[in-house]
Amino acid sequence: MIVLALALAAVTAGPVVRADDGPVRGEALANGGAVFRGIRFAKPPTGPLRWRAPERPTRWTEPVEAIATHAACPQPVYGDWNRDAAIHSSEDCLFLDVRTPTSSAxxxxxxxxxxHGGGNRAGAGGGTVESRITEAGVVLVSVQYRLGALGLLSHPALSREQGGIRAITR
Structure with a gap:
């Protein structure tokens, strides 16, 4: 029980910053910086949003915890290099991670x-913010994006459905 209380205290002690859609609470780092994992930048691209361009998420007013890793976008296993991302994937994957060298706004x-690389068919941005490049005074942002057909399929019927966005045809 004490361990749980300490863990909850650590979560609530993290820095809070205001993102465009609402406040997010990250994790304070010992060097004065902060890391924010899993900041939603679009509504979940599932169900009726599956084949549509990303839509801005619903705004929020209370701080959202941005301390946990998030799922990679769906992809097949191409080998050891992406096995973990493929196994732990979800269509609800449009998140970004941020690491800053300072908590000063x-x-x-x-x-x-x-x-991330992966030929638009595999890979993930998770874990990138564990890099220590921020110690050189750089803010690091890692972006997840839809892969394969879920992110790159272009068809005239889908374009018409989006209200006049034209598909590229040859």
Whole structure:
């Protein structure tokens, strides 16, 4: 019970920042920085949103915990390099992670945005924010994106359904 109370105290002690859609609570780092894992940047692309362009998430007013890892986007296993991401995947995967060298909201720092590789068919951004590059004064942002057909399928019927967005045809 004491361990649970200490864990909950640690969670609530994390820094809170305001994202565009609402406040998020991250994890304070010993060096004065902070890490935020799993900040939603779009509604879950499931059900009727599966074949649509990402939609902005519903805004929130209370701090959302951004301390846990999140699922990778669906993908087949291509080998050991993406096995974990493929096994722990979900269509609800449109999140980003941020690590900062300081918790100051006014610090003017360069930002490195990491878009994972994998040929648009595999890979994941999770874990990228464990990099210590932030110790060089850089904010690190890692973005998850839909892969394969869920992210790249282009068909005229889907474009018409989106209200006039034209598909690229040859």
């Amino acid at each position: 006014t610090a003017a720092l360069p930002v490195l945005v990491w878009i």
